[in-house]
Amino acid sequence: MDNVRGLVESVIFQSCLLLDEERFDDYIALWVPDGHYRITTWSPDLRRELVFLDLGLRDFQNLLEGVNNHQRMLGQFSRHVTGQLIDIDGKDQINVTSSLLVTHTDLEGISKLFAVGRYLDEIELVDGKPLIGSREVRLSTRQFGPGSHIPI
């Protein structure tokens, strides 16, 4: 079981590094084919749930493949996960909650906090290998400056 925990932690950490490095094909390879990605938050302005992105894996992949067509914030994002709660139900699905901080470093070398939230992941064991089945990025931050073409 400790081995599974280690593999789960590793796949989540890899997902951060690969997105940071914009290695989108390798990032998508961490997902199951029918994976699902969402970015959500609570709006105290509207007093309702907001969904900023809600994509099946194919649409998610299209979005990532289109990133280089756009004018974007210059610099690099860096995703930091800590404090994971790993709930292994004894079957093939593992629920993981991770605290998340995302920083942005501009070309002058100035780093600023971009977003605070959590990853709420469902990890599936496929032939003993953990893959991301779904990810909800649950954000506390609701202002992102110009915004980002790359998901969190």
Added chain:
Amino acid sequence: MTRSGKEWHDTPVLPESDYVSSDIYTDMDLFQTEQEELKRKTWKFACHTSEIPTHGDFRTLDHSGVPIIVTRSDDGEIRAFVNSCSHRNTTIMREPSGNAKLWTCLFHRWTYNTKGECTAITAPDGYEGTGICKENAGLREVQTAIRLDLVFINLEDEASFDNDIGDALEGLTDVLGTKKLEVFHYHKFQLKGNWKLWHETNMELYHEFLHYVNRRVAMGGDGYFDRQWKIYPGGHGTLNPMKQKYERVEGWAQREEKPLPGLGPGEFRMLVLFPDTTFLIRTTTLRIDTSTPISPNLTLVEQRGLGIAGESDEDREMRRKHHNQYWGPFGRNLSEDAIAVEALDAAIRGDGGSWGLFARRENDRALDDVMVREYYKEWQRYMNRSAHIRASRPSNT
């Protein structure tokens, strides 16, 4: 051929309507004048009625530095007040929204009802003989106008919405007046740039070559370049509708089904209201874009997305998806406008240029700068000065 410093800063050899001084975006004195003479005398989009559906609901906002509360009072009327206690001007309601029958100032507990009447002053005996009493301590009411479920406010006591806006909303009548719509999306961000630079992104459409999805969806659609601006008195305007081709972006489907009322498949419309609000409709969903100046180079930009009230979860999901493709904080289009404006601001704030050119003339077609020129005509009327005159260089005036 490059230009010398003198040539770079020389006044353009153009009609005065065709360029503006960069100072109108950067000068602090002009900014203060704008706040007092323009923003506080024009109609500000505050919220949609769906954001305050029940009695006691309220929304708070900043309008040109003045804190505002908009509420649906207990009698069902929508009213607006300066969100400031009559006693010592403490902000009364500090949340962005909520529901309350009474508003109690946290500092000394003076209390108001949703009609703005003061209902209680703490320990009133101490004011005996001063004339200060709850009967004359009501809140400062702000003018409201509600059209098509859009709530506008004006800090001028005698302002007339119909005089100032006229028929400019007519292009929204079918969309907003047929079925009840509601706001399902709201996000805001601080833009490092002047508020007018942001609004120009909805009037100066020559910049749309910037946007990958616009190059494919809009410019690849039918009649993009041939659309005509229709200008209304007061610096408002609208573009003729067109059909866009969403399927030209990889993985996107054409927007054929469940359009908003009055819209045809793939139809796009936009409507610009002076001084800071734009309505953009992409077949299935409507975006309301408005902004609030914080300083000459900092602007709060607000984005709302609307769908049909009471629609199925499936329909709402479709509208939300379409909205987010373009206009969400992780969408394809909106952030490119912000990045471009911030790049422009960075240069003019460093004195990188003296003039902005709005000299495109294409018989009022889409990429003609006519809408910007009409906008600054109105801006000049409120400001009692020309937009093309530099603020800090009297010799140029």
